[in-house]
Amino acid sequence: TQLLEQSPQFLSIQEGENLTVYCNSSSVFSSLQWYRQEPGEGPVLLVTVVTGGEVKKLKRLTFQFGDARKDSSLHITAAQPGDTGLYLCAGGVNNFNKFYFGSGTKLNVKP
Amino acid sequence: DAGVIQSPRHEVTEMGQEVTLRCKPISGHNSLFWYRQTMMRGLELLIYFNNNVPIDDSGMPEDRFSAKMPNASFSTLKIQPSEPRDSAVYFCASSPVRSGTDTQYFGPGTRLTVL
Numbered sequence: 001t002q003l004l005e006q007s008p009q010f011l012s013i014q015e016g017e018n019l020t021v022y023c024n025s026s027s028v029f030s031s032l033q034w035y036r037q038e039p040g041e042g043p044v045l046l047v048t049v050v051t052g053g054e055v056k057k058l059k060r061l062t063f064q065f066g067d068a069r070k071d072s073s074l075h076i077t078a079a080q081p082g083d084t085g086l087y088l089c090a091g092g093v094n095n096f097n098k099f100y101f102g103s104g105t106k107l108n109v110k111p
Numbered sequence: 112d113a114g115v116i117q118s119p120r121h122e123v124t125e126m127g128q129e130v131t132l133r134c135k136p137i138s139g140h141n142s143l144f145w146y147r148q149t150m151m152r153g154l155e156l157l158i159y160f161n162n163n164v165p166i167d168d169s170g171m172p173e174d175r176f177s178a179k180m181p182n183a184s185f186s187t188l189k190i191q192p193s194e195p196r197d198s199a200v201y202f203c204a205s206s207p208v209r210s211g212t213d214t215q216y217f218g219p220g221t222r223l224t225v226l
Contacts, residue, residue, distance in 0.1 A: 042219055
């Protein structure tokens with residue numbers, strides 16, 4: 001059983017479209033991170049959010065932490081082929097950087 | 112700067128054999144994590160160390176798995192004896208852990224296949 005559920009599991013869209021990926025849990029987290037992983041490589045951190053309701057923007061990517069710190073969303077505007085990859089959310093539970101990873105959303109952006 | 116270094120990148124072995132995976136964290140980082148990634152279970156935390164001391168090994172699946180960190184620049188994950196269900200990509204990650212929300216830097220992973 002995954003502590004964090006991500007949806008959708010797979011997403012295939014055309015370049016220029018917008019999309020939103022969701023990360024949900026029944027547990028409260030002290031922080032929430034989003035990673036992107038490309039084939040044959042390890043995950044790379046995109047953002048960390050720590051306050052309920054917090055919104056962070058990274059160019060065309062917008063991240064939001066739910067008010068109750070149980071869920072998060074990642075919105076990509078005008079997706080590009082370079083955005084293709086596996087997107088993972090990770091919930092932090094203590095000060096030693098212990099994170100539980102979500103099941104992942106595999107995004108494919110077609111040119 | 113060199114990132115997290117893992118070796119080997121690929122390992123193919125037969126059931127029952129001992130497997131040792133190696134990791135060199137980023138210099139100056141005081142936390143090290145071992146993860147396993149499979150299609151079925153996603154990315155799972157196996158064990159993490161802080162200042163070379165194992166803090167939480169609750170994710171280690173069985174007694175066949177063991178991990179050590181003899182010094183700040185080296186860690187090993189050993190599987191003995193290996194089984195086909197251990198086939199996965201194993202990642203090592205390190206972090207400076209200043210605030211509890213610091214970045215984890217992942218290595219490229221070791222793809223393990225147990226026949």
